[in-house]
Amino acid sequence: MSNGMIEDFDVGSDWHVAAPYEFLAGLRRERPVFHSEHLGAYVLTRHADVRAAYGDPKRFSSEGSLTISRSLTRETRDKLGEHGSFLSSFVANVDPPDHTRLRRSVSKAFTPRAVSAMEQHFRQLNEDLLDRVAPKGEADFVSEIGHEPSIKLTARFIGVPEADEGFVQAHVKDWFQLFLSPQPPDRQLELADSFLTYLDYVDRLVASRAKEPRDDFTSLMTSLIGSELSHREVVELISTILLGGNDTVPNQLANSVLRLLREDAWPVPPPLIQNAVEECMRIDGASLGSFRYAATDISLHDVIIPGKSLVLLSTDSAAHDETVFPDPERFVIDRPNADAHMVFGYGIHFCVGAALGRLQLRTALDVLGRRLPGLRLADEPIVYRKSIVGRGLTALRVTW
Numbered sequence: 001m002s003n004g005m006i007e008d009f010d011v012g013s014d015w016h017v018a019a020p021y022e023f024l025a026g027l028r029r030e031r032p033v034f035h036s037e038h039l040g041a042y043v044l045t046r047h048a049d050v051r052a053a054y055g056d057p058k059r060f061s062s063e064g065s066l067t068i069s070r071s072l073t074r075e076t077r078d079k080l081g082e083h084g085s086f087l088s089s090f091v092a093n094v095d096p097p098d099h100t101r102l103r104r105s106v107s108k109a110f111t112p113r114a115v116s117a118m119e120q121h122f123r124q125l126n127e128d129l130l131d132r133v134a135p136k137g138e139a140d141f142v143s144e145i146g147h148e149p150s151i152k153l154t155a156r157f158i159g160v161p162e163a164d165e166g167f168v169q170a171h172v173k174d175w176f177q178l179f180l181s182p183q184p185p186d187r188q189l190e191l192a193d194s195f196l197t198y199l200d201y202v203d204r205l206v207a208s209r210a211k212e213p214r215d216d217f218t219s220l221m222t223s224l225i226g227s228e229l230s231h232r233e234v235v236e237l238i239s240t241i242l243l244g245g246n247d248t249v250p251n252q253l254a255n256s257v258l259r260l261l262r263e264d265a266w267p268v269p270p271p272l273i274q275n276a277v278e279e280c281m282r283i284d285g286a287s288l289g290s291f292r293y294a295a296t297d298i299s300l301h302d303v304i305i306p307g308k309s310l311v312l313l314s315t316d317s318a319a320h321d322e323t324v325f326p327d328p329e330r331f332v333i334d335r336p337n338a339d340a341h342m343v344f345g346y347g348i349h350f351c352v353g354a355a356l357g358r359l360q361l362r363t364a365l366d367v368l369g370r371r372l373p374g375l376r377l378a379d380e381p382i383v384y385r386k387s388i389v390g391r392g393l394t395a396l397r398v399t400w
């Protein structure tokens with residue numbers, strides 16, 4: 001390949017998440033259907049191809065595409081028992097007609113009205129946090145600022161009592177690692193223990209709402225058990241929405257703050273915030289892409305993707321495609337088509353939490369810009385998490 005240096009993805013190396021763009025540009029130009037030995041997957045990198053694949057769920061199937069549970073060791077699988085295939089009926093992991101039914105149920109909790117009703121609460125959570133943190137003059141943005149408001153909002157949305165938030169947060173992190181990023185065998189067993197404890201907790205939450213419903217997501221989904229949903233589907237939905245709320249939004253926020261500070265674009269004037277959020281997602285997306293399985297042999301750009309192959313739709317690459325976004329490595333705060341990125345996916349699996357995610361990002365940038373207008377980066381190296389599917393920072397030291 002013309003960039004000469006890098007030949008394949010490498011989840012263990014720093015560039016994989018931090019700076020893959022030269023490599024991805026080479027793939028878009030020369031190998032738009034790339035077989036990655038490292039990922040064990042074919043990779044689509046052009047915007048048009050990624051979009052077409054998302055839009056064609058018959059040929060690009062989601063069934064079983066979300067987890068790496070296939071790669072768990074025998075011992076871990078034994079320990080997990082019937083839960084070894086956790087997420088097998090999660091909405092993002094199934095095709096129609098199951099998907100259509102699950103999606104209809106989960107969407108009931110994300111009406112535009114329900115989402116906009118959360119804005120005031122989220123704003124207040126940010127203000128409260130800053131009342132505590134602002135006097136310090138410095139912080140790690142990731143652990144001290146970025147996560148707390150989203151975690152608290154999601155907990156309230158789901159119906160997790162405040163006293164249990166820490167417990168839930170720790171366990172969500174563990175099961176994310178177990179099912180979505182490769183782990184050594186000993187660590188798998190530890191994580192499996194944590195995961196089973198967590199499942200017990202969610203089970204008890206569902207049982208308590210079945211007895212005494214409240215105004216929360218768990219009660220709404222529990223009320224559909226028997227008619228539209230199974231018990232297991234409800235447990236998986238709650239678990240994954242806790243993850244969606246606890247992790248992706250804070251990751252995207254920290255990526256965005258880092259970008260805005262580096263570009264000298266802090267604080268963002270309120271009229272520009274909406275587009276700035278989209279441009280930050282485009283250029284530093286928290287999600288790198290989605291996996292699919294080829295349902296049949298697929299011929300594309302003179303390559304045959306054999307049926308049953310794993311395929312990565314690289315939204316990270318699509319968001320940097322020069323044929324859609326001129327000068328893609330440049331941050332343009334008012335880029336007219338910034339929202340043509342597919343960081344929330346596209347098509348039938350388009351992120352059901354996208355409006356809520358966007359609302360949180362806009363609100364957080366608004367409150368943070370007003371309360372910490374002098375925010376700047378401390379002089380510390382930037383370290384990204386190692387992940388196949390996500391982009392996030394392990395820490396981000398800031399001062400003001």
Ligand code: HEM
Pocket residue numbers: 062091092093103106240241244245248249252286287289290291342343344345346348349350351352353354356357
């Ligand atoms: C910036 C934050 C977020 C990003 C980058 C993100 C990204 C994504 C992506 C790429 C997909 C598509 C997966 C696929 O096609 O295989 C997706 C689906 C989904 N997301 Fe999000 N998400 C975010 C926030 C949220 C939030 C806040 C929630 C819930 C509170 C959520 C819940 C879901 C659910 C349930 C699905 C599955 C939808 C389906 O399969 O029909 N996400 N998300």
